Amino acid sequence: MxxxxxxxxxxxxxxxxxxxxxxxxxxxxxxxxxxxxxxxxxxxxxxxxxxxxxxxxxxxxxxxxxxxxxxxxxxxxxxxxxxxxxxxxxxxxxxxxxxxxxxxxxxxxxxxxxxxxxxxxxxxxxxxxxxxxxxxxxxxxxxxxxxxxxxxxxxxxxxxxxxxxxxxxxxxxxxxxxxxxxxxxxxxxxxxxxxxxxxxxxxxxxxxxxxxxxxxxxxxxxxxxxxxxxxxxxxxxxxxxxxxxxxxxxxxxxxxxxxxxxxxxxxxxxxxxxxxxxxxxxxxxxxxxxxxxxxxxxxxxxxxxxxxxxxxxxxxxxxxxxxxxxxxSDDMFIIKGCNVFPMQIEGVLMKIPEVGSDYLITLVTLNGTDEMVVEVEVKKEWFKGDIRRLDNLTKMITAQIRDEVLAKPIVKLVEPGYIPKSEGKAVRVVDNRVNGVTKENISCS
Amino acid sequence: MxxxxxxxxxxxxxxxxxxxxxxxxxxxxxxxxxxxxxxxxxxxxxxxxxxxxxxxxxxxxxxxxxxxxxxxxxxxxxxxxxxxxxxxxxxxxxxxxxxxxxxxxxxxxxxxxxxxxxxxxxxxxxxxxxxxxxxxxxxxxxxxxxxxxxxxxxxxxxxxxxxxxxxxxxxxxxxxxxxxxxxxxxxxxxxxxxxxxxxxxxxxxxxxxxxxxxxxxxxxxxxxxxxxxxxxxxxxxxxxxxxxxxxxxxxxxxxxxxxxxxxxxxxxxxxxxxxxxxxxxxxxxxxxxxxxxxxxxxxxxxxxxxxxxxxxxxxxxxxxxxxxxxxxSDDMFIIKGCNVFPMQIEGVLMKIPEVGSDYLITLVTLNGTDEMVVEVEVKKEWFKGDIRRLDNLTKMITAQIRDEVLAKPIVKLVEPGYIPKSEGKAVRVVDNRVNGVTKENISCS
The missing domain is CATH 3.40.50.12780 (ANL, N-terminal domain)
Incomplete structure (x- = not known):
């Protein structure tokens, strides 16, 4: 040839x-x-x-x-x-x-x-x-x-x-x-x-x-x-x-x-x-x-x-x-083609009064698609609220994270103390994706 | 000058x-x-x-x-x-x-x-x-x-x-x-x-x-x-x-x-x-x-x-x-920057088995934004179904219309007979927008 x-x-x-x-x-x-x-x-x-x-x-x-x-x-x-x-x-x-x-x-x-x-x-x-x-x-x-x-x-x-x-x-x-x-x-x-x-x-x-x-x-x-x-x-x-x-x-x-x-x-x-x-x-x-x-x-x-x-x-x-x-060699990860630094998500969460002090980002593969699950601890006085209030809070957090990082997360509100505390530096991101070990940089950031 | x-x-x-x-x-x-x-x-x-x-x-x-x-x-x-x-x-x-x-x-x-x-x-x-x-x-x-x-x-x-x-x-x-x-x-x-x-x-x-x-x-x-x-x-x-x-x-x-x-x-x-x-x-x-x-x-x-x-x-x-x-000089209208022909929406609706024979598209201005409300008659045997079923149907119709015309509608399911029948040709679109009388063609179709 x-x-x-x-x-x-x-x-x-x-x-x-x-x-x-x-x-x-x-x-x-x-x-x-x-x-x-x-x-x-x-x-x-x-x-x-x-x-x-x-x-x-x-x-x-x-x-x-x-x-x-x-x-x-x-x-x-x-x-x-x-x-x-x-x-x-x-x-x-x-x-x-x-x-x-x-x-x-x-x-x-x-x-x-x-x-x-x-x-x-x-x-x-x-x-x-x-x-x-x-x-x-x-x-x-x-x-x-x-x-x-x-x-x-x-x-x-x-x-x-x-x-x-x-x-x-x-x-x-x-x-x-x-x-x-x-x-x-x-x-x-x-x-x-x-x-x-x-x-x-x-x-x-x-x-x-x-x-x-x-x-x-x-x-x-x-x-x-x-x-x-x-x-x-x-x-x-x-x-x-x-x-x-x-x-x-x-x-x-x-x-x-x-x-x-x-x-x-x-x-x-x-x-x-x-x-x-x-x-x-x-x-x-x-x-x-x-x-x-x-x-x-x-x-x-x-x-x-x-x-x-x-x-x-x-x-x-x-x-x-x-x-x-x-x-x-840093903590950036890529999901749905978007570059995400955990600090961006923390920045969004910490501005929301109902949100407690802890959160955990888990990257998973669901039905062949990579998703970002964000578990967010909600303050005690809020967590006992009615379902509709929590629903609205979930939607609001989802929209704000999506606006910040452009990838839509799956947000789950959890009780204070639900997210396991680590001894040293807090673990903020867990990568459980099928191909999560190999991180490829992106064409569009 | x-x-x-x-x-x-x-x-x-x-x-x-x-x-x-x-x-x-x-x-x-x-x-x-x-x-x-x-x-x-x-x-x-x-x-x-x-x-x-x-x-x-x-x-x-x-x-x-x-x-x-x-x-x-x-x-x-x-x-x-x-x-x-x-x-x-x-x-x-x-x-x-x-x-x-x-x-x-x-x-x-x-x-x-x-x-x-x-x-x-x-x-x-x-x-x-x-x-x-x-x-x-x-x-x-x-x-x-x-x-x-x-x-x-x-x-x-x-x-x-x-x-x-x-x-x-x-x-x-x-x-x-x-x-x-x-x-x-x-x-x-x-x-x-x-x-x-x-x-x-x-x-x-x-x-x-x-x-x-x-x-x-x-x-x-x-x-x-x-x-x-x-x-x-x-x-x-x-x-x-x-x-x-x-x-x-x-x-x-x-x-x-x-x-x-x-x-x-x-x-x-x-x-x-x-x-x-x-x-x-x-x-x-x-x-x-x-x-x-x-x-x-x-x-x-x-x-x-x-x-x-x-x-x-x-x-x-x-x-x-x-x-x-x-x-x-035809029945096209423009909503959210998208050209829409009523037949496109009819085409989507008529493929959904739960949908009855009538629908009405109303264009309205809500909080300064033009919206397309689609009222859809649902077959009798379906309308008595539980709320969750109707909710899911609403979401499905919303998504299918959006996929078809690219503008997201507000879908309302109604009982058979709810939409008034006209004597002659069916009225499919009512334009109640603040500026709905003047229709401007679009830059992006």
């Missing part, structure tokens, strides 16, 4: 040429970054200048950037350009505390759309495909990220949005959908709806490719999805700080995700010592943008735990592969 | 130059359309050829196109290009019956984005604005339509999506939103949330422009919105068959909506005789696309009732103005 690439010039660059390109782009990135208030001060303190980087290994001399830095310098501390030149922002959810925000100018959006198109092409999608994007739009990067990528690739995009399974099935049948993007747990639900409608996706659709991401899932779950739908399912990786989807993608060999090294410098470090770990060993993924003008990020600590898969890929692409994410 | 235009070359064209451009483009459109199966056959039957049009008035020799034609030739009967060249579709909602679908190639999406940018510029939006798009994304044309337009204009877009008022307010405050797009009834709800949070949008935001559309509203409602938010509110008109938003827009003089005559031939006809009516008189709006390659539509009957406002506009734009839509 003749090998095909979206951008042969970039995707099969020899190791030395790729490093040379990275050095050029990293120096340009330092120059851009120095225009932001945050990096300007930091670079002055640390005596960092454009042109300093002669070898890409020297990136280790640069300081790390963390989510905390982003939050403390919200909203414009990392912005390098006049606001007039910015044409889009993506912001994390939540109404309490400082969100994280990423700004894009036209160059940044074009660059992102191109990486997304390259990723889809890498997974075998072509301009002859009909691509249904089953994903929330708006501030979530998954919706617009895939939309622009599909259009740049030239496939026929169906901006289906999330939910409404019968309608998703009708769209697939009406327009002969051949490829789709969805979170893995939704695909389990969708399959059930196919079955209740007396349909078999293998026979009754033209689906041949699914792109899955934005949620923890294992390779076994991928194989189940492939069998249920009679497709090949490709793993997608991204995080909003690095644009969103289109950061790393599986190719036809499905043996790890090519991470686009012309657009990002990729490091794996020991999350405690922050020293690099050898290829093949697990550590925290650290990324530097190489082609973002409005808001370059240098050595951004993603908190995602993965490893570089050693060796060459048969597809011919020279960009290295990361393994699926096996965990986090 | 120096007059400013997004595209001076097109917006202030003299009458004769505009007509000349229309003739050129209409002949090109006929040439494109002749490549679609539907128009190919029709043009052969009617002996219509490219180059036939020497004067734009000759458009009256061409046949009308109706929604029925779109449905009967679903999905590809109007498509002029190989599917490979199409990069997006927008389809109407619903899981029963044939939807209507519009296909776009890259030229079409660029043309639409440009018209949308021109519209926003016309309402005073500039690249220095921060524009929050409070609107559903996905298949609704309002989300992506405004998104691409804002980015083309160069303003900073916040793809906020619909709902979650507290978050909308936080976004406005975090990023200094100066302009936003929303449906008018949502703005009433949003104002209440501002008030409950102890905030005043006039003092606590930087809002200066609101773009409103996609729902019936009067000029009085517009003035209330302007007072509540301390802004100028501009009327937006569009329909998915003509792309979506960006078809006609108010300028700073707010005295009617400039309808872009370089992109559309505009006619107002008597809906019964289909003969043209003079400027100033009300009739049905009929539109022909002049710059769409994938799916040109010729003399499309929009069913919207409006009139041409006679005279010149002080803004200097020569494109004529339409008045706000005063009704429909």
């Amino acid at each position: 003749r090998k095909e690439f979206w951008q042969e010039d970039f995707e099969v660059l020899g190791k030395n040429d790729l490093k040379k390109l990275q050095v050029e782009r990293l120096n340009a990135t330092i120059e851009h970054a120095a225009r932001s208030p945050y990096y300007k001060t930091l670079f002055q303190q640390k005596n960092i200048h454009k042109g300093d980087i002669k070898d890409i290994a020297q990136i280790r001399d640069l300081p790390f950037t963390t989510k905390q830095d982003l939050r403390e310098n919200f909203p414009y501390g990392f912005l390098t350009l006049p606001k007039k030149e910015i044409i889009r922002l993506h912001s994390s959810s939540g109404t309490t505390g400082n969100p994280t925000v990423i700004f894009h100018n036209r160059h940044d959006l074009n660059s992102w759309a191109n990486l997304m198109a390259r990723s889809l092409f890498c997974a075998g999608i072509r301009d002859t495909d009909v691509f249904q994007n089953i994903c929330g739009y708006g501030l979530f990067t998954g919706g617009l990220g895939f939309q622009y990528g599909i259009e740049t690739l030239g496939a026929l995009s169906i901006p289906a949005g999330a939910g409404n399974s019968l309608r998703q099935i009708k769209l697939m049948q009406d327009y002969g959908t051949t490829a789709a993007h969805a979170i893995p747990s939704y695909l389990g639900r969708l399959y059930e709806v196919f079955q209740s409608a007396g349909l078999d996706p293998k026979k009754d659709t033209k689906l041949k490719t699914l792109v899955i991401g934005a949620e923890p899932h294992t390779d076994e779950q991928r194989k189940r999805i492939e069998e249920m739908f009679g497709v090949r399912a490709f793993n997608s990786f991204g995080l909003s700080e690095m644009n969103g989807p289109g950061v790393a993608f599986e190719c036809e060999y499905q043996n790890g995700l090519h991470i686009w090294e012309d657009a990002y410098v990729v490091e794996i470090v020991n999350p405690d010592t922050l020293e690099p770990v050898p290829d093949g060993e697990y550590g925290e993924l650290v990324m530097t943008t190489l082609d973002r003008q409005s808001m370059p990020l240098i050595r951004y600590r993603t908190r995602d735990i993965t490893r570089i898969i050693p060796g060459k890929c048969e597809c011919g692409r020279t960009h290295r592969r990361i393994d699926r994410i096996t965990g986090r | 120096r007059k400013e235009f997004w595209q001076e070359d097109f917006e202030v064209l003299g009458k004769n130059d505009l007509k000349k451009l229309q003739v050129e483009r209409l002949n090109a459109t006929i040439e494109h359309a002749a490549r679609s199966p539907y128009y190919k056959t029709l043009f052969q039957q009617k002996n219509i050829h490219k180059g036939d049009i020497k004067d734009i008035a000759q458009i009256r020799d061409l046949p009308f196109t109706t929604k029925q034609d779109l449905r009967e030739n679903f999905p590809y009967g109007f498509l002029t290009l190989p599917k490979k060249e199409i990069i997006r579709l927008h389809s109407s909602s619903g899981t029963t019956g044939n939807p209507t679908v519009i296909f776009h190639n890259r030229h079409d999406l660029n043309s639409w984005a440009n018209l949308m940018a021109r519209s926003l510029f016309c309402a005073g939006i500039r690249d220095t604005d921060v524009f929050q798009n409070i609107c559903g994304y996905g298949l609704f044309t309002g989300g992506l339509g405004f998104q691409y337009g804002i980015e083309t204009l160069g303003a900073l877009s916040i793809p906020a999506g619909a709902g979650n008022s507290l978050r909308q307010i936080k976004l406005m405050q975090d990023y200094g939103t100066t302009a936003a797009h929303a449906i008018p009834s949502y703005l009433g709800r949003l104002y209440e949330v501002f008030q409950s949070a102890g905030l005043d949008p006039k003092k606590d935001t930087k809002l200066k422009t609101l773009v409103i559309g996609a729902e019936p509203h009067t000029d009085e409602q517009r003035k209330r919105i302007e007072e509540m938010f301390g802004v100028r509110a501009f009327n937006s008109f569009g329909l998915s068959e003509m792309n979506g938003p960006g078809v006609a827009f108010e300028c700073e003089y707010q005295n009617g909506l400039h309808i872009w005559e370089d992109a559309y031939v505009v006619e107002i006809v008597n809906p019964d005789t289909l003969e043209p009516v003079p400027d100033g008189e009300y009739g049905e709006l009929v539109m022909t696309t002049l710059d769409r390659q994938s799916m040109p539509l010729i003399r499309y009957r929009t069913r919207d009732i409006t009139r041409i406002i006679p005279g010149k506009c002080e803004c200097g734009r020569t494109h004529r103005r339409i008045d706000r839509i005063t009704g429909r």
Whole structure:
């Protein structure tokens, strides 16, 4: 088979040429970054200048950037350009505390759309495909990220949005959908709806490719999805700080995700010592943008735990592969495609007068779908109230948590003392999901 | 004040130059359309050829196109290009019956984005604005339509999506939103949330422009919105068959909506005789696309009732103005920004065995928000059932109607015989909304 690439010039660059390109782009990135208030001060303190980087290994001399830095310098501390030149922002959810925000100018959006198109092409999608994007739009990067990528690739995009399974099935049948993007747990639900409608996706659709991401899932779950739908399912990786989807993608060999090294410098470090770990060993993924003008990020600590898969890929692409994410070096978890920090839920609960001092978040898999159960202790004087009052309180808490983290929880009110107390640091999250051990970072945060 | 235009070359064209451009483009459109199966056959039957049009008035020799034609030739009967060249579709909602679908190639999406940018510029939006798009994304044309337009204009877009008022307010405050797009009834709800949070949008935001559309509203409602938010509110008109938003827009003089005559031939006809009516008189709006390659539509009957406002506009734009839509020549109504045909709701109800033979849809304004109340007669043997059974049935019907028309109804189960019988044709929809008399067509269908 003749090998095909979206951008042969970039995707099969020899190791030395790729490093040379990275050095050029990293120096340009330092120059851009120095225009932001945050990096300007930091670079002055640390005596960092454009042109300093002669070898890409020297990136280790640069300081790390963390989510905390982003939050403390919200909203414009990392912005390098006049606001007039910015044409889009993506912001994390939540109404309490400082969100994280990423700004894009036209160059940044074009660059992102191109990486997304390259990723889809890498997974075998072509301009002859009909691509249904089953994903929330708006501030979530998954919706617009895939939309622009599909259009740049030239496939026929169906901006289906999330939910409404019968309608998703009708769209697939009406327009002969051949490829789709969805979170893995939704695909389990969708399959059930196919079955209740007396349909078999293998026979009754033209689906041949699914792109899955934005949620923890294992390779076994991928194989189940492939069998249920009679497709090949490709793993997608991204995080909003690095644009969103289109950061790393599986190719036809499905043996790890090519991470686009012309657009990002990729490091794996020991999350405690922050020293690099050898290829093949697990550590925290650290990324530097190489082609973002409005808001370059240098050595951004993603908190995602993965490893570089050693060796060459048969597809011919020279960009290295990361393994699926096996965990986090902080307490964030992902449910229904939404990034959730337990403190967000605590923030909501502690503002409600009826709520007592304890709560417990349990992640479970119910009928194939991952759910977040929040048990909330209610003050004694309230718990004896009538059912209707408790019902209303449950609904109110459910709505407020959903508004904060965008994922709808199952809220259960419990008596004071019901939640077991731990001896040391309180346990706030228990992950009992079928695939809960492997946490995959999300395409849309 | 120096007059400013997004595209001076097109917006202030003299009458004769505009007509000349229309003739050129209409002949090109006929040439494109002749490549679609539907128009190919029709043009052969009617002996219509490219180059036939020497004067734009000759458009009256061409046949009308109706929604029925779109449905009967679903999905590809109007498509002029190989599917490979199409990069997006927008389809109407619903899981029963044939939807209507519009296909776009890259030229079409660029043309639409440009018209949308021109519209926003016309309402005073500039690249220095921060524009929050409070609107559903996905298949609704309002989300992506405004998104691409804002980015083309160069303003900073916040793809906020619909709902979650507290978050909308936080976004406005975090990023200094100066302009936003929303449906008018949502703005009433949003104002209440501002008030409950102890905030005043006039003092606590930087809002200066609101773009409103996609729902019936009067000029009085517009003035209330302007007072509540301390802004100028501009009327937006569009329909998915003509792309979506960006078809006609108010300028700073707010005295009617400039309808872009370089992109559309505009006619107002008597809906019964289909003969043209003079400027100033009300009739049905009929539109022909002049710059769409994938799916040109010729003399499309929009069913919207409006009139041409006679005279010149002080803004200097020569494109004529339409008045706000005063009704429909069919039974479609718009609620919560969604186009609803009563037959869609009947289709859902008649498939449910417990449902009797009668139902009534009443549109009302509750606490400033327009709601759709659906009273459903339940068969006698069911109505005596226990409350829980009826509760479950109510929930099921609510969910099924919402899935069909995308707007959530208030469902009330009633006894057989409760709904008054009319002597003649059954009355299925009663419009008791505050602004229910004036029905405005929507930006997103």
